[in-house]
Amino acid sequence: EAQVTQNPRYLITVTGKKLTVTCSQNMNHEYMSWYRQDPGLGLRQIYYSMNVEATDKGDVPEGYKVSRKEKRNFPLILESPSPNQTSLYFCASSLTGINQPQHFGDGTRLSIL
Amino acid sequence: AQKITQTQPGMFVQEKEAVTLDCTYDTSDPSYGLFWYKQPSSGEMIFLIYQGSYDQQNATEGRYSLNFQKARKSANLVISASQLGDSAMYFCAMRDGPYGQNFVFGPGTRLSVLP
Numbered sequence: 001e002a003q004v005t006q007n008p009r010y011l012i013t014v015t016g017k018k019l020t021v022t023c024s025q026n027m028n029h030e031y032m033s034w035y036r037q038d039p040g041l042g043l044r045q046i047y048y049s050m051n052v053e054a055t056d057k058g059d060v061p062e063g064y065k066v067s068r069k070e071k072r073n074f075p076l077i078l079e080s081p082s083p084n085q086t087s088l089y090f091c092a093s094s095l096t097g098i099n100q101p102q103h104f105g106d107g108t109r110l111s112i113l
Numbered sequence: 114a115q116k117i118t119q120t121q122p123g124m125f126v127q128e129k130e131a132v133t134l135d136c137t138y139d140t141s142d143p144s145y146g147l148f149w150y151k152q153p154s155s156g157e158m159i160f161l162i163y164q165g166s167y168d169q170q171n172a173t174e175g176r177y178s179l180n181f182q183k184a185r186k187s188a189n190l191v192i193s194a195s196q197l198g199d200s201a202m203y204f205c206a207m208r209d210g211p212y213g214q215n216f217v218f219g220p221g222t223r224l225s226v227l228p
Contacts, residue, residue: 101163
């Protein structure tokens, strides 16, 4: 089954404790991206990747890191999480091109205390 | 910079009626794609419909259609014959850039279908 898999689905942690949210896709998509969703703001792009070893900042990259060492994986790293990073996070993937819809994972709800 | 505006934070519609969800966009690129996604209360993002900037016809997918008015930069979603299962958040999104690398979402509209 074609899918984007994120883990964990839920995480409660404390300020400053490094965490990684994994994302993996099995559709051989070049493009992958991370979003955070906050009430009233929609989804805002954190980082995106056009292909292996090619990442770029989105609209809200501060406090986040990503890597793309393999085509299928695109982990999101919070080196020193803070309470303002409490949010619902989505990973997505697609083929490149303006006509390609993104396929989303089921989301990760992060709470930073 | 790209921007998507959805001016209706919440909408109500009676079951079996049609409803229009508004979306306006702003981009300086001549080529772009417009998308609508549905997010039910379970949280997943479901792709509904796509419209390309050069498409002559309005897109349709089952009960969903897109009212595309390029000169007005609007891409409204029309849902015909609403069902209770249509109650959800709906997001308008735009993709542009030379490789489609820019993908921006609007703030969303919460649709509630009344029995």
